[in-house]
Amino acid sequence: MTHTKAYAAQEAKAPLTPFSFDRRDPGPHDVAIDIKFCGICHSDIHQARDEWGGASFPMVPGHEIAGVVSAVGSNVTKFRVGDHVGVGCFVDSCRTCPECQAGIEQYCATRPVFTYNSAESDGTPTQGGYSERIVVDENYTLRIPGNLPLDAAAPLLCAGITLYSPLRHWNAGPGKKVAIIGLGGLGHMGVKIAHAMGAEVTVLSHSESKRADAARLGADHYFNTGDPDTFTSLARSFDLIVNTVSAELDWDAYIRLLKIDGAMVVVGIPDKQVPVGAFPLVGGRRSLAGSMIGGIAETQEMLDFCGRHNIVSDIETIAIQQVNEAYERVLRSDVRYRFVIDLATLNSK
Ligand code: NAP
Ligand code: ZN
Ligand code: ZN
Numbered sequence: 640m641t642h643t644k645a646y647a648a649q650e651a652k653a654p655l656t657p658f659s660f661d662r663r664d665p666g667p668h669d670v671a672i673d674i675k676f677c678g679i680c681h682s683d684i685h686q687a688r689d690e691w692g693g694a695s696f697p698m699v700p701g702h703e704i705a706g707v708v709s710a711v712g713s714n715v716t717k718f719r720v721g722d723h724v725g726v727g728c729f730v731d732s733c734r735t736c737p738e739c740q741a742g743i744e745q746y747c748a749t750r751p752v753f754t755y756n757s758a759e760s761d762g763t764p765t766q767g768g769y770s771e772r773i774v775v776d777e778n779y780t781l782r783i784p785g786n787l788p789l790d791a792a793a794p795l796l797c798a799g800i801t802l803y804s805p806l807r808h809w810n811a812g813p814g815k816k817v818a819i820i821g822l823g824g825l826g827h828m829g830v831k832i833a834h835a836m837g838a839e840v841t842v843l844s845h846s847e848s849k850r851a852d853a854a855r856l857g858a859d860h861y862f863n864t865g866d867p868d869t870f871t872s873l874a875r876s877f878d879l880i881v882n883t884v885s886a887e888l889d890w891d892a893y894i895r896l897l898k899i900d901g902a903m904v905v906v907g908i909p910d911k912q913v914p915v916g917a918f919p920l921v922g923g924r925r926s927l928a929g930s931m932i933g934g935i936a937e938t939q940e941m942l943d944f945c946g947r948h949n950i951v952s953d954i955e956t957i958a959i960q961q962v963n964e965a966y967e968r969v970l971r972s973d974v975r976y977r978f979v980i981d982l983a984t985l986n987s988k
Contacts, residue, residue: 640664641671644985645770646959647697651689654963658697660766662774667714670780672724677768678703678794678952679978680824681885682728682908684966686756690910694756701768701980702728702754705783705793715777723783725942727796728932729753730765730775743934769959771985781938784946791951794824794977795942797932798952802829802881803941804933805904806836809879813837818877820864820893821884822849822856824969825906827953827976829881830856832941835948841877843869843893845884852975856953870896875923883907894919894927902926952977958984 640661647658665671683700685691704726708718718724729751732739736748744751752759755767767773783792802825811817817838819829826842833840834857841860842853853861862869873896880893880903890913894903902925920927933941945951953976957965965978 641772643770643772645699645766646962646985647699647766647769648687650696651687651694655687655700655769658699660697660699662772663763665710665712665774667712668776668778669712669774670708670715670718670724670777671710671772671774672704672706672726672780673709673772674704674706674768674770674982676705676790676793676956677701677980677982678797678824678954679962679965679969679980680794680797681969682797683767684969685885685908685910687966691908695764698756699766699770700755701770702726703793703796703798703979704754704768704773705789705796706773709772711777717777718780718782723785723789725781725783725792725796726754726768726773726775726779727781727800727938730779731759742936745932745934769962769980769982771982779935781935781942783942786949787946787951790956790979790981791954792942792945793979794828794952794954795945796938798824798828798977799832799945799950800933800938800941801825801906801930802883803832803944804937805881805906805930806833806838806879807937808930809902809904811836811838811879815839815878816841816876816898818843818880818896820880820882820888821845821907822853822976823883823972824952824974824977825883827856829883830858831950832944834858835944835950841873875899877901879904881906885909887911887913890927891916891919894925895923897923897925899923900925902928905929906931952979954979956981958987960984960987
């Protein structure tokens with residue numbers, strides 16, 4: 640066991656404070672990783688505040704992990720000491736169900752073992768990336784391309800794959816009109832990736848303030864959803880809309896912005912039920928769908944795609960001691976566009 644420094648929430652809604660716990664020693668198939676950087680995903684806040692129910696404490700959040708391999712187990716073949724690696728939202732799954740066999744382990748029928756707020760098969764609680772190290776099976780460890788800086792690559796492990804997967808599944812590419820609702824951590828990755836895939840990209844944002852940024856990130860168009868004209872002028876415009884917002888929105892109004900046969904894919908997770916009418920769907924043979932992160936193979940494909948296109952997140956790096964303030968700023972949409980914790984600061988006063 641290795642003593643590991645971290646920051647944890649001791650109970651729902653409590654501020655995160657210094658905490659330590661033991662990580663297992665690497666087994667034959669494990670990779671030990673010195674965590675260098677960890678992104679702050681809005682899901683960390685939802686879970687540290689128990690907004691989805693069933694949270695377990697103490698909780699060390701963090702599932703956008705980038706680091707360097709410090710040791711490998713005797714049977715590890717994919718990684719060596721010194722490699723740049725990442726860990727995303729899950730660290731294991733049953734490996735035998737049809738979903739695991741198909742490489743979509745995020746939908747494991749038994750339930751994937753999430754990186755934190757979950758339990759290993761032996762019952763040990765999992766703890767996330769706001770910590771100095773982690774030990775993960777090599778089959779659930781990702782390789783970060785050498786040309787990508789570890790700090791700005793960290794958010795690819797959740798925000799990046801959460802947008803890449805639906806963009807691929809619904810065939811974003813040349814000739815396709817794609818809209819991204821919400822220019823936050825997820826949304827800004829969606830703009831960069833959809834643009835690199837060759838789609839025509841529109842940002843639907845709830846204020847004017849990100850217009851210049853959207854263009855810089857690769858968006859072709861920007862509309863303020865606070866302006867009612869947006870919804871009349873864009874009717875029947877998009878092949879695909881990816882909704883990254885967790886605030887309550889009128890989904891019907893957005894579904895009407897789809898072309899015939901278009902799809903709106905929900906990735907943001909509101910804590911309340913959203914009412915949806917039949918008419919906007921029926922009246923355009925439209926689909927309303929959801930999507931959750933991506934499987935291990937697809938996450939590696941996304942990292943390699945980002946390596947080829949030089950795509951990383953726009954980040955603001957913080958010390959771990961600033962994490963509670965950063966949470967408040969995420970809730971105010973006051974981040975351009977992802978906070979990343981520098982874990983070296985765990986050792987500063
Ligand atoms: P974020 O950085 O806070 O971005 C959310 C964006 O939503 C904001 O930047 C803002 O964009 C928009 N927004 C905020 N308040 C709004 C309001 N009142 N009305 C309309 N729009 C508003 O969060 P994130 O990390 O991208 O995560 C977004 C959601 O996705 C969270 O619910 C998270 O749990 C979920 N998530 C899901 C998955 C998955 O696998 N499905 C994975 C990761 C995260 P504008 O200012 O541009 O409007
Ligand atoms: Zn996340
Ligand atoms: Zn499974």
